[in-house]
Amino acid sequence: VATDAGILDVAAAAEAFGPRELAVDPATFLHHGDRLLAPLRGLVEAADGPFLDGAPWDTPVQAPRKILCVGLNYRRHAEETGKSAPAEPVLFAKFPNALAPHGAVVDTAGLTQVDFEAELAVVIGRTGKRLREEEALDHVLGYAVANDVSERDLQKRSGQWLLGKTVDGFLPIGPYLVTRDEVPNPQALRIRGWRNDELRQDSDTADMIFSVREIVAYVSRTMTLSPGDVILTGTPEGVLTGDDDPDWIRAGDTYAIEIDGLGRLETRFA
Numbered sequence: 001v002a003t004d005a006g007i008l009d010v011a012a013a014a015e016a017f018g019p020r021e022l023a024v025d026p027a028t029f030l031h032h033g034d035r036l037l038a039p040l041r042g043l044v045e046a047a048d049g050p051f052l053d054g055a056p057w058d059t060p061v062q063a064p065r066k067i068l069c070v071g072l073n074y075r076r077h078a079e080e081t082g083k084s085a086p087a088e089p090v091l092f093a094k095f096p097n098a099l100a101p102h103g104a105v106v107d108t109a110g111l112t113q114v115d116f117e118a119e120l121a122v123v124i125g126r127t128g129k130r131l132r133e134e135e136a137l138d139h140v141l142g143y144a145v146a147n148d149v150s151e152r153d154l155q156k157r158s159g160q161w162l163l164g165k166t167v168d169g170f171l172p173i174g175p176y177l178v179t180r181d182e183v184p185n186p187q188a189l190r191i192r193g194w195r196n197d198e199l200r201q202d203s204d205t206a207d208m209i210f211s212v213r214e215i216v217a218y219v220s221r222t223m224t225l226s227p228g229d230v231i232l233t234g235t236p237e238g239v240l241t242g243d244d245d246p247d248w249i250r251a252g253d254t255y256a257i258e259i260d261g262l263g264r265l266e267t268r269f270a
Ligand code: ZN
Pocket: 069, 070, 071, 117, 119, 148, 232, 234, 235
């Protein structure tokens, strides 16, 4: 947990201060969902360490049971791809092989049309099925910055986008998971992305066609949502595939994404 004093080693602090149920690895914690948030808050207030020094970044989601993504969910992005706004959310999937932490180097060997997509990621904190929109946000544990890295040639080869979406390392996410109490309105967040020094994406989650609460409710009509599940909510305009003559990602490029209150996610391509 990121605190003003440093990064608290929760498992070690729980060994020292209790409760013991917090002395678990991050994947186990996330599968418990928001049930452990109250004891975690208590621990963070009580513990005075230990703090991690120079630890490597890991992904703020661990072993999710589902990674769902929404395509074409920003009005101006739908326009740049020449498509009309969809009548229902366009859902597709990525797999855990795609997860990569803040600061990751993503291997693009043999790939020709690598593109970036700055996105707001939603992490589920409570089991739910057939949720009403009014209760959907209660099932959210928190939010993170994500990059739905995409290879457009593979994406468009068949009717299924899957192949171009879930290449190893194609889901950088982080640096943090920010709990939902710190994000009062997920539809009022500025979202920006820079390729090297060039600002490519600059939008606001207010431009989403389907809001977070609508997406969570929609997915839960057919799928039980479980703690730790991840939903990517689509990208705003400014991706390379919207350009007339795209200058695809090259080895050595970086892409950095910032969303209000969620931090800055940096990825390098090799
Ligand atoms: Zn996307």
